Amino acid sequence: MNYANFPLDKRMPLPSTDQEKGEDFIDVERLLGMAARQAKVVAVCAIIGLFLGVIYLQTTPKQYTSFAAVLIDEGLNKVVDDISAASVTMQNDAALLSQIEILNSARLASVVVDKLKLDQNQDFMNPPQSALAQGVGFLRGVFGFFRSGSDDVIPGMENVDAATRAAMIKTATHDYAVLKLQNEIQAQRNGRSYVISIAYQSTNPELATAITKAYSDAYLADQLNASFDATERAAVWLQGRLTELRESSQAASLAVEKFRAEHGLSANSEGQLLSDKQLSDLNAQLIVAQADTARASARYQQYKAIVDSGSESAFNDSAIASDQPSSSVIIALKTRYLAVTKRLQDIEANFGKDHPQAVALAKEKADVSAQIFGQLKQLTESYRNDYEVAQARETALREKIATAAGKSSIDNQSQVKLKELDQQAQALTTLYQTFLSRYEEASQQQTFPVGKVRIISDATMPLSASSPRTLRVLALSLVLGLMLGAGCGGLNEFNERFFRTGEDVRDRVGLKFLGYLPTIGGGKVKDEKPDDVPVDAKVASLSAAEKRARMRVSIDAPASMFAETLRNAKIAFDVVMEDQGSRVIGVISVLPGEGKSTVAANLAGLLAANGAKTLLIDGDLRNPGLSRSLGMETEQGLMEAVVNGQTWQSVGKVDRQTKLAIIPAVLRGQFSHTSELLGSAGMRRFIENAKETFEYIIVDLPPLGPVVDAKAFAPLVDGFVLVTEWGRTPRAMVRSMLESEPYIANKIVGAVLNKVNLKKLAKYGSLGGSEKFFDRYSTYYLEKSEQRTKQAA
Numbered sequence: 001m002n003y004a005n006f007p008l009d010k011r012m013p014l015p016s017t018d019q020e021k022g023e024d025f026i027d028v029e030r031l032l033g034m035a036a037r038q039a040k041v042v043a044v045c046a047i048i049g050l051f052l053g054v055i056y057l058q059t060t061p062k063q064y065t066s067f068a069a070v071l072i073d074e075g076l077n078k079v080v081d082d083i084s085a086a087s088v089t090m091q092n093d094a095a096l097l098s099q100i101e102i103l104n105s106a107r108l109a110s111v112v113v114d115k116l117k118l119d120q121n122q123d124f125m126n127p128p129q130s131a132l133a134q135g136v137g138f139l140r141g142v143f144g145f146f147r148s149g150s151d152d153v154i155p156g157m158e159n160v161d162a163a164t165r166a167a168m169i170k171t172a173t174h175d176y177a178v179l180k181l182q183n184e185i186q187a188q189r190n191g192r193s194y195v196i197s198i199a200y201q202s203t204n205p206e207l208a209t210a211i212t213k214a215y216s217d218a219y220l221a222d223q224l225n226a227s228f229d230a231t232e233r234a235a236v237w238l239q240g241r242l243t244e245l246r247e248s249s250q251a252a253s254l255a256v257e258k259f260r261a262e263h264g265l266s267a268n269s270e271g272q273l274l275s276d277k278q279l280s281d282l283n284a285q286l287i288v289a290q291a292d293t294a295r296a297s298a299r300y301q302q303y304k305a306i307v308d309s310g311s312e313s314a315f316n317d318s319a320i321a322s323d324q325p326s327s328s329v330i331i332a333l334k335t336r337y338l339a340v341t342k343r344l345q346d347i348e349a350n351f352g353k354d355h356p357q358a359v360a361l362a363k364e365k366a367d368v369s370a371q372i373f374g375q376l377k378q379l380t381e382s383y384r385n386d387y388e389v390a391q392a393r394e395t396a397l398r399e400k401i402a403t404a405a406g407k408s409s410i411d412n413q414s415q416v417k418l419k420e421l422d423q424q425a426q427a428l429t430t431l432y433q434t435f436l437s438r439y440e441e442a443s444q445q446q447t448f449p450v451g452k453v454r455i456i457s458d459a460t461m462p463l464s465a466s467s468p469r470t471l472r473v474l475a476l477s478l479v480l481g482l483m484l485g486a487g488c489g490g491l492n493e494f495n496e497r498f499f500r501t502g503e504d505v506r507d508r509v510g511l512k513f514l515g516y517l518p519t520i521g522g523g524k525v526k527d528e529k530p531d532d533v534p535v536d537a538k539v540a541s542l543s544a545a546e547k548r549a550r551m552r553v554s555i556d557a558p559a560s561m562f563a564e565t566l567r568n569a570k571i572a573f574d575v576v577m578e579d580q581g582s583r584v585i586g587v588i589s590v591l592p593g594e595g596k597s598t599v600a601a602n603l604a605g606l607l608a609a610n611g612a613k614t615l616l617i618d619g620d621l622r623n624p625g626l627s628r629s630l631g632m633e634t635e636q637g638l639m640e641a642v643v644n645g646q647t648w649q650s651v652g653k654v655d656r657q658t659k660l661a662i663i664p665a666v667l668r669g670q671f672s673h674t675s676e677l678l679g680s681a682g683m684r685r686f687i688e689n690a691k692e693t694f695e696y697i698i699v700d701l702p703p704l705g706p707v708v709d710a711k712a713f714a715p716l717v718d719g720f721v722l723v724t725e726w727g728r729t730p731r732a733m734v735r736s737m738l739e740s741e742p743y744i745a746n747k748i749v750g751a752v753l754n755k756v757n758l759k760k761l762a763k764y765g766s767l768g769g770s771e772k773f774f775d776r777y778s779t780y781y782l783e784k785s786e787q788r789t790k791q792a793a
Contacts, residue, residue: 037763038489045488049481053474059131062465064205066212069457070219072099072194096189099196099453103187103219109178111218116210119170119177123204124211185215195456205462212459223453238438245432252425259421282401289394296387303380307373330375337368498727499734500764505751508731509738511722512750514572515565517599519755520550547629551601555609555658561777565752566599566606573719573749582691586619586717588710588744589703590734594725595754597626600700603721607696608660615648615694617663619713620702621674624665637666642682648690661694674702679712687716704737704744714744722751726761 035042072095102108118124129137186199198215202208344361351358499505502513549556554563577583587600597620604616618626621639632653641651641663653662677683678701690697699717701710714720724734738745 034489034493037760038485038492041489041492042482042485045485046478046481049477049479049484050474052481053477056130056132056477057468057470057473060468061128061130061203063201063203063467064208064462064464065199065201065466066205066208066459066462067457068198068212068216068455068459069190070196070198070216070453071456072096072196072452073454096194096196100187100189102222103196103198103215104182104185106178106182108215108218108222109182109185110174111222112211112214113174113177113181115214115218118181118211119174121207123202123207124180125173125177127203181211185211198459201466209459209461216455216459220453220455227452234438238435242432242435245428245435249425249428249432252421252428256421256425259417279401282397286394286397286401289390289397293387293390293394296383296390300380300383300387303376303383307377307380330372330379333368333372333375337365337372340365340368497730497732499724499729499731499753500727500761502753504731505724505753509735509751511738511748512572514569514721514750514752516726516756516758516761517562517565517595517752517754518758520553520562520598544631548631550598551626551629552605553598554602554606558606558609561758562602563606566603569603569721569750569752570607573721576749577718580718582695582697584687584691584697584699584716584718585749586699586701586710586713586720586747587723588701588720589723589725590705590729590737591725592623592703592706594703594723594729596703596723597629597700599721599723599752599754600698601626601630604660604662604696604698605655605658607698608655608658612696613659613661613694614696614698615652615661615663615690617697617699618665619678619699619709621665621677621709622667622702622707624667626700627664627666630662630664632662632664634664634666637664638686639666639677642677642680642686645682645685648686648693675707675709675712678709679715683713684716704741705733711741711744714747717747719749720744720747722748723754724751726753726756728755 113119184200186197186201188197189195190197198212198219200208200211200215202211340361344358344365347355347358347361353359353362499508502516505511505513553560554566557563573583573585585603587596587603589596597618601616604614607614616626617638618624619638620626624637627637634651634653636651638651640646641648648661648663651663653664654660655662687697699713701713704710710720722734738748
């Protein structure tokens with residue numbers, strides 16, 4: 001940067017906020033830097049956490065856990081279901097959860113308490129407790145004591161005699177033991193299987209094993225008892241129902257028979273009513289009669305038609321049935337008729353119709369024809385009689401069928417009611433048989449109770465403690481310690497509001513950073529007091545020789561880092577004030593005790609040692625720390641020279657080694673108008689007079705925070721050097737001062753960080769920052785000079 005083109009009123013603009021840069025990503029480098037800075041805090045908290053974990057392990061009684069496993073056996077369910085009246089199948093999660101609730105029930109816990117007499121077992125009722133649990137119990141007791149008075153009496157116990165009270169106490173103890181066991185037993189399902197694990201934890205391994213085994217046995221017995229009780233209740237209920245069903249079945253059967261007798265609903269061996277059988281037979285006879293009538297009618301009509309056609313055609317149309325007795329006569333007549341007719345035709349053909357034999361044959365033919373016709377008439381009359389007989393028989397059958405059908409209809413209506421009664425009787429009989437079978441099965445089941453569970457893993461004596469687990473407790477303690485350390489470290493980083501690196505100076509307050517001034521001696525000073533001791537007390541504790549040595553570090557150790565930083569400051573204001581002949585440099589700070597007097601004295605000494613004519617003025621008229629540190633005892637100083645109009649020669653002192661001229665300040669009581677003095681015309685004349693002689697005028701001004709003296713002297717200053725203490729000067733305070741005093745801010749050439757701990761500085765620097773490489777810079781800082789610096793400290 002070209003400082004020649006950097007006017008005093010065009011300084012670097014102040015950042016808009018005092019917060020960190022708002023990156024949208026996690027600054028890993030910054031997090032690692034925080035971790036490195038707070039490593040000791042995290043390590044200490046981790047050690048504390050491990051220590052507390054060890055204490056916990058030493059004060060916590062060991063706990064032993066015994067396990068058992070029971071199986072909800074579907075195979076046993078099937079065996080029982082085949083013979084049981086009450087089938088139970090567990091095939092869903094709800095059924096298994098129900099079994100777990102049974103294991104956690106108070107009834108089962110009460111059985112175990114009574115079996116093992118746990119309410120009288122001190123290992124169960126009052127097990128050893130850890131120190132933490134004892135402390136919590138003590139606090140609860142204290143709070144309970146203050147919450148309810150010690151003289152309180154349990155309600156309802158005022159008028160109870162000793163025996164009743166003892167019984168009540170025993171009952172309460174038993175109930176407490178049941179509740180305690182119910183809360184401490186562990187029952188859970190193993191994965192998606194039908195296996196339920198039972199576990200109990202105690203400080204006594206034998207007690208844990210006994211309780212776990214007793215619990216599994218009690219659960220198995222409870223299942224058997226439940227099966228037996230259910231079967232017994234079913235048998236008793238079935239027995240009562242059987243009596244009712246037997247009586248109901250018998251009454252229904254008697255009602256059927258009584259109804260059948262009252263309505264004459266007799267049945268044959270096939271179960272068919274007699275009226276129905278009679279009607280069926282009549283219908284069959286009617287069908288036969290109808291066939292006979294039709295046949296007789298046809299035959300009668302046929303012969304009647306032959307007879308009605310006359311004797312001539314009777315021979316041709318006659319049909320003779322073979323079943324008639326007269327058939328042989330007609331056949332013989334017909335044969336004779338054919339023979340006569342043939343002879344007649346032969347005679348007529350040979351001799352003519354008039355031949356006597358032809359006449360005789362014709363007469364014989366007519367006579368035979370008359371005989372045939374007469375036989376047909378007799379046969380027709382016979383067939384008419386047969387037809388009439390068949391018709392009469394059919395009519396009689398129809399009348400019988402009508403009578404039988406009426407009676408059958410009445411019987412069928414009664415049959416509907418009879419069927420209803422019969423169905424009811426059959427249903428009751430079937431139900432009675434079913435209940436009788438179930439009752440026999442339930443009776444047999446009482447002598448064969450089978451549970452739905454079986455123990456597949458019996459409780460065994462635990463060989464090692466299940467808790468506390470040493471590795472887990474130590475790991476958890478370490479993690480908690482690390483988390484606590486991270487929290488404390490994060491809190492420390494959150495409370496970090498001070499200047500640590502040059503980037504803080506540039507980014508937070510917008511000033512040029514001139515360099516680091518290490519703590520004199522390169523580390524902790526032997527006579528440095530704790531942080532809670534006031535700065536004035538620290539300075540006052542130093543001897544006069546030590547104070548003067550601090551003011552001459554840049555002279556006694558010109559190759560030190562301290563002197564190198566002051567050279568950088570000299571270059572900075574030389575570049576900015578290149579066109580000015582004599583330069584007035586004000587050394588300021590925001591708070592007292594930041595080392596501005598030491599910086600001013602060493603800067604002036606460095607300039608004078610380099611051959612420049614330099615004047616050092618102690619401008620802190622209220623607290624002339626520079627004059628005291630240099631051991632200058634005089635009756636006249638800056639105030640007298642300005643008030644009396646004297647020149648610097650009348651009150652100045654000159655260092656014989658460096659030729660540095662020094663104007664001390666003499667404290668004059670409670671003089672409070674120092675700001676008017678520093679901004680007066682007399683001060684201006686004094687400075688103008690000094691400019692005629694000196695190239696550099698270094699003025700140690702009061703801090704900006706408590707007084708306004710530096711602001712009053714600002715018009716006479718060409719540039720300021722701001723001194724801030726590393727790790728102690730709040731950034732917000734410096735920023736506020738610069739914003740409220742823009743006139744001073746525009747004249748600040750740069751800022752230096754004083755009293756820097758170089759060993760810690762590297763932890764605050766960025767990965768590529770110069771702070772990480774100060775150990776390499778040591779080759780350019782002569783060791784002899786550093787040793788002289790330490791001796792000066």
